[in-house]
Amino acid sequence: MNARKGxxxxxxxxxxxxxxxxxxxxxTEVPSNPTTAPTTAQSGSGSTEAPAVSGECPAITMADMQxxxxxxxxxxxxxxxxxAAADCTxxxxxxxxxxxxxxxxxGQPPADVxxxxxxxxxxxxxxxxxGKYGGQLEGLSLGPESGNSEYLSWxxxxxxxxxxxxxTIVPNLVKSYEVSDDLKTxxxxxxxxxxxxDGEPFTTSDIQFxxxxxxxxxxxTTKVPAYWTYGGEPMKVEIVDDVTFKFITAAPAxxxxxxxxxxxxxxxxxxxxxxxxHIKYNSAANDEAVAEGKASWVDYFFTFYGEWKDSVHRWxxxxxxxxxxxxxxxxxxxEYQLAVANPYYFIVDTAGQQLPYVDRTRENYTQDPAxxxxxxxxxxxxxxxxxxxxxxxxxxxxxxxxxxxKVYLTMSxxxxxxxxxxxxxxxxxxxxIFSNPDFSYAMSIALDRHEFNQVTCYGECDEISxxxxxxxxxxxxxxxxYTYGTEYDPAKANEMLDALGLDKKDADGFRLRPxxxxxxxxxxxxxxxxxxxxxxxxxxYWEAVGVKVETKEIATEQYRSMVANNDQDLASFTSGSxxxxxxxxxxxxxxxxxxxxxxxxxxxxxxAEWMNTNGASGDxxxxxxxxxxxxxxxxxxALPGTDEYIKIGQEIGDIHMQNMFLIGIIGPxxxxxxxxxxxxxxxxPPISGFxxxxxxPVRPDQWYIID
Numbered sequence: 001m002n003a004r005k006g007x008x009x010x011x012x013x014x015x016x017x018x019x020x021x022x023x024x025x026x027x028t029e030v031p032s033n034p035t036t037a038p039t040t041a042q043s044g045s046g047s048t049e050a051p052a053v054s055g056e057c058p059a060i061t062m063a064d065m066q067x068x069x070x071x072x073x074x075x076x077x078x079x080x081x082x083x084a085a086a087d088c089t090x091x092x093x094x095x096x097x098x099x100x101x102x103x104x105x106x107g108q109p110p111a112d113v114x115x116x117x118x119x120x121x122x123x124x125x126x127x128x129x130x131g132k133y134g135g136q137l138e139g140l141s142l143g144p145e146s147g148n149s150e151y152l153s154w155x156x157x158x159x160x161x162x163x164x165x166x167x168t169i170v171p172n173l174v175k176s177y178e179v180s181d182d183l184k185t186x187x188x189x190x191x192x193x194x195x196x197x198d199g200e201p202f203t204t205s206d207i208q209f210x211x212x213x214x215x216x217x218x219x220x221t222t223k224v225p226a227y228w229t230y231g232g233e234p235m236k237v238e239i240v241d242d243v244t245f246k247f248i249t250a251a252p253a254x255x256x257x258x259x260x261x262x263x264x265x266x267x268x269x270x271x272x273x274x275x276x277x278h279i280k281y282n283s284a285a286n287d288e289a290v291a292e293g294k295a296s297w298v299d300y301f302f303t304f305y306g307e308w309k310d311s312v313h314r315w316x317x318x319x320x321x322x323x324x325x326x327x328x329x330x331x332x333x334x335e336y337q338l339a340v341a342n343p344y345y346f347i348v349d350t351a352g353q354q355l356p357y358v359d360r361t362r363e364n365y366t367q368d369p370a371x372x373x374x375x376x377x378x379x380x381x382x383x384x385x386x387x388x389x390x391x392x393x394x395x396x397x398x399x400x401x402x403x404x405x406k407v408y409l410t411m412s413x414x415x416x417x418x419x420x421x422x423x424x425x426x427x428x429x430x431x432x433i434f435s436n437p438d439f440s441y442a443m444s445i446a447l448d449r450h451e452f453n454q455v456t457c458y459g460e461c462d463e464i465s466x467x468x469x470x471x472x473x474x475x476x477x478x479x480x481x482y483t484y485g486t487e488y489d490p491a492k493a494n495e496m497l498d499a500l501g502l503d504k505k506d507a508d509g510f511r512l513r514p515x516x517x518x519x520x521x522x523x524x525x526x527x528x529x530x531x532x533x534x535x536x537x538x539x540x541y542w543e544a545v546g547v548k549v550e551t552k553e554i555a556t557e558q559y560r561s562m563v564a565n566n567d568q569d570l571a572s573f574t575s576g577s578x579x580x581x582x583x584x585x586x587x588x589x590x591x592x593x594x595x596x597x598x599x600x601x602x603x604x605x606x607x608a609e610w611m612n613t614n615g616a617s618g619d620x621x622x623x624x625x626x627x628x629x630x631x632x633x634x635x636x637x638a639l640p641g642t643d644e645y646i647k648i649g650q651e652i653g654d655i656h657m658q659n660m661f662l663i664g665i666i667g668p669x670x671x672x673x674x675x676x677x678x679x680x681x682x683x684x685p686p687i688s689g690f691x692x693x694x695x696x697p698v699r700p701d702q703w704y705i706i707d
Contacts, residue, residue: 057088059351063128073170074163075699077123082350092117094354095133099340101330106198106319109343113354116199118191120175121354122347124702127681130349131357131704137679139363140372140381142528142556144310144337150386151363152264152309153694155325155339155356155701157346159188160261164697166686169261173324173346175243183252183639184230190243195344196322200272204245209271211237213278214305219298223612227259227586231637251637255585262585262693265307270322277301308598310337326356326701337363347701357704367555369527379403382676383695385410385688387528390457390669404677409670410688416466416668417452417534420571420594420661421521422603424619429513430569433500435622440660442496444485446545447538452666456534462667468656469589471578476646481657482664493545502546511546520548522569526556529573529600534665563593563601571602582691584640590652591628592621594661602662624655631655680706 058066062075068086071077083090094113102109110116141148161172171177173194178187194202215221215228224234231251238246247256260267275281279297282288289300304321306312314320315332324346327339339361347355364381366372373392375381377399388396396407421434421443433439449463464472464482472482497503497511502519504512511519521542525535532553539549554562562568578589588596592604604625609618611629631652638645656662671688681702685695 055088057083057086057090057350057352059130059349060086061126061128061130061350065125074165074168075125076170077125078175079120079123082123090123090348090350090352092121092348092352092354094343095341095359098343099330099359101338102328102340102343104318105315105330106322109199116195116344117193117348117354118195118346119193120191122172122175122191124347124349124355124699126349126702127683127699129680129704130351130353131680131702133353133357133359133704135358135705136360136362137358137382137703137705138380139361140375140384141363141365142367142372142387142526144313144332144365148310148363148386149264149690150384150694151337151361153696153700154361155327156264156693156696157324157326158260158263158266158693158696160257162261162692162697164683164685164699166692166697169257177257179257183254183256184249186247186249186253186256187240188245188247190245191346192243194324194346196270196273196324197328197342197344198270198273198319198322199344200270200322202268202270202324203242204239205242206268206271207237207245208239209274210267210269213271213280214269217280219279220301226588226632226636227263229636232633252639253637254640255636258581259585262582262691264309264693266324268324269305273319273321274301274305277304311598327358327361335365337365339363345701349702356701367527369532376405376674377403379405379676381405381674382679383674383682383700385671385673386694388672388674389531390460390672391531391533393458393672396672396674405674406677408673408675408684410673410684411686412668412671412689416461417530417665418467418572418662419523419538419665420602420663422566422568422571423661424566424604424606425569426566429515429517433502433513433519434569436500437658437660438496439500440663441485442493442500442545443542443547444660444663445487445489446493447541447665448488449486449666450488452534452537455537456531457666457669461669464664464667466578466664466667467660467662468653468664469578469594469662470583470649470653470656471580474578474580474649475641476649478650478653481653484657485660485663490541490545497545497547505546509546510543510548518548520550523549523551523572524554524559524562524568524570525551525572526554526559528556535572538665560598560601563603564605566603566606568603573600573602579691580640587632587635590632590635590656592625604661624659628652628655678706680704 058068060066060068071081071085077085079090092113098109139151141151157173159172159174160169160177163170174188175191176189190204196202215224228235230249230253233250236248238248240246277285277300279285285297289297292300294300303314304312312321313332315329326342326345328342329337329339331338341356341359345355349355364375373395376384376396393407400407421440423431423435425431425434444465453459453461453463465484465486466482468481470477501514502511506512506518513519523535523539535551539551542549559573563571573595583589592607593601594604595602597605597608606619607621607625610620631648635648635652638648673684673688675682681704683698685698688694
């Protein structure tokens with residue numbers, strides 16, 4: 001535990017400093033990753049010959065900077081900055097042909113790349129080589145909305161991004177940003193001439209439409225999300241001109257930049273496309289919705305727009321909704337999703353070539369763990385980490401040479417495996433049982449974490465409780481949070497369950513509820529979040545203390561629907577976002593439903609509904625839960641490192657420990673990452689997880705096919 005905690009503690013401190021001093025960007029080199037990358041990127045090494053003189057630009061890479069000075073931000077330049085550093089004029093070029101599927105849906109783009117790029121595109125320095133166009137990347141996920149955030153990260157485009165040192169926030173879609181000293185005014189400048197994937201201009205009008213007509217429209221957004229709310233008030237969006245806009249908050253927003261650099265939510269929407277489906281701009285929108293079988297224009301609108309991009313499945317429209325990403329989805333079947341290069345993508349390499357290099361990306365689907373494993377060992381997948389289990393490392397290593405890939409272990413920032421009982425259960429008897437923290441404590445100490453470690457983690461995981469959603473690496477974490485309820489004591493567990501009125505048993509030795517029925521926990525789970533081995537161990541230990549458990553592996557979409565309908569007994573869907581930099585940006589793990597309400601809810605959606613509607617609907621939460629909502633509002637505006645920030649954070653952690661909303665099974669294992677040998681410019685991230693949006697910081701748009 002100490003080595004990992006030491007790394008993450010230092011890492012968190014650096015990140016906090018970088019966020020609070022966001023206006024002082026620094027140039028850094030390619031990071032020293034904890035794993036060896038498929039291709040070695042020695043930043044700034046190689047030739048030291050002088051830059052070209054007022055002519056063709058040197059095609060520099062991070063492996064060979066050719067004497068060109070680094071820019072303001074690591075691994076990238078603005079065009080004018082690069083030309084000044086290299087004393088040259090950068091000429092742009094692009095692919096000669098466009099995918100027929102793109103042309104079928106969007107039409108023929110201009111042949112001249114200068115008519116497709118912004119007037120000043122972002123210049124990215126490739127890791128090892130200037131790539132070449134062509135080929136198809138093969139990905140793998142559980143389904144179109146299951147375990148596919150990694151694939152989405154390949155093509156993602158956000159205002160800002162973390163550089164691969166995971167400490168420096170750099171401009172991306174925006175050309176520049178400024179932050180006021182009081183951390184309340186954030187000024188952004190877009191790239192002049194930037195275009196959506198259908199060739200229409202991307203301007204501040206699209207930010208204005210997103211804010212005023214989607215977020216502030218109460219039919220589409222019942223309440224402004226917490227991550228856009230500071231000091232109890234929604235932020236304000238001020239449009240200065242076509243390329244300049246401001247986010248203005250009522251209180252300091254120390255996590256704003258980190259949120260924008262890691263979030264899958266783009267705070268912009270294509271006005272020119274979506275106005276036709278919005279009642280404000282199209283009075284016939286309701287009639288059109290009904291004609292399409294929808295209840296109202298609201299339901300119909302969300303078939304064209306979604307914050308989580310793959311919640312939209314209208315790829316047969318001509319044209320479909322436009323995006324700003326590297327690759328655009330053009331086809332989807334039950335077996336795969338196909339995306340093609342965006343002719344209007346805003347990034348070029350140092351040779352002036354428009355990215356991405358790879359023509360197509362395909363995400364293959366399978367819910368079967370055996371098929372997932374087989375596709376990897378057969379060498380069918382180019383890159384994969386999400387949903388891979390640490391227990392599969394031996395078989396992956398065994399087939400490494402035949403499959404022509406490499407296996408890497410990188411650090412996880414997730415919170416490992418947790419489970420939670422549904423304290424808002426529709427069954428009033430279960431609700432009363434589950435709502436007693438003593439029940440959670442008894443069920444926690446009925447688990448032998450040492451065996452979980454040996455069976456599911458080869459002894460490499462920390463035998464701690466991670467039920468408090470604050471990483472042990474946090475600068476102010478309390479050690480007792482992670483040992484509370486971790487002792488293996490089945491005798492005490494039995495005594496506690498008896499004391500709760502669960503002392504009567506049936507002929508099979510299973511405990512009876514107060515109403516005389518057998519106490520049965522329906523433990524539905526998805527392999528995206530928990531392995532069958534882990535769930536079966538949980539079942540065996542709980543049944544050993546007389547609590548019957550029925551397990552069933554289900555698809556992620558089915559799991560999310562079940563929890564959304566409040567039909568679960570046990571939740572087991574967790575990710576991460578417990579590192580200090582990520583929960584400064586977004587605190588959704590701290591309060592119900594203790595995870596993203598759409599992607600990874602645990603329980604308590606009806607509590608959140610009650611809080612969001614001021615008691616008009618939903619279920620009134622207990623006092624400690626109400627207090628969590630209040631504390632999170634205070635925490636969001638507290639400056640990191642201050643006494644107030646520490647005090648509020650520790651109070652949040654104490655409430656979690658005492659209530660045991662989540663039961664931590666075991667600490668996280670290292671992340672298994674598979675990388676195919678044929679992919680050039682692939683570097684392994686120092687931390688692989690949702691916290692920094694998967695592979696996004698290592699720039700998959702510069703990957704290319706070597707053969």
